[in-house]
Amino acid sequence: MADTYKVGGMTCGGCARSVTNAIGKLAPGAAVTVDLDAGTVAVEGGVAPETVKKAVEGAGFDFGGQA
Template identity: 55%
Template sequence: MSTTYRVTGMSCGGCSKSVTSAIQEIAPGAKVEVDLGNKAVTVDGADEAQVRQAVDAAGFGFEGRI
């Protein structure tokens, strides 16, 4: 089941890749979709704590589920 989270500070493709890589490093095999326009990340295969940890480690702001 996928869950969408609000992530702030992303503005480009590089940001998208950083967030995706960070999540997949903590939760290998997770499917990650980044929507820069809506400041959202949809994740399937990682729980909220893992996503928060990855987003924080990548230097972006995690604001929780949308």
Template identity: 70%
Template sequence: MTDAYKVEGMTCGGCARSVSNAITKAAPNAAVTVDLATGTVVIVGGIPAELVQQAVEAAGFDFGGRAA
């Protein structure tokens, strides 16, 4: 299962790495891809949105919900 979420505040590779690491720490089996240009995080693995939100916010970024 693949889900895409908006994450606000990512501006560089370090930001993308922080978000990716936070999600991977919360869900070790997830495959995470960050697209800085669109501010989108794509996750393969069927991770609940609430868990993604908690990880993103713990990393210091704003969770924008599901991406269109």
């Protein structure tokens, strides 16, 4: 089951790729799905919220916690 998080600042496919790649580097086995319209990122694979936060903020976006 995926955990969904609010992510601010994503406006395009490039933003989605940046967030997906950043999470993938810190959690290589994670499945990441970005919903630009909703401003959310769903992460599957048992990744800790702190890891997602670190990846999102490291990519230059605002982590808004669980959606």
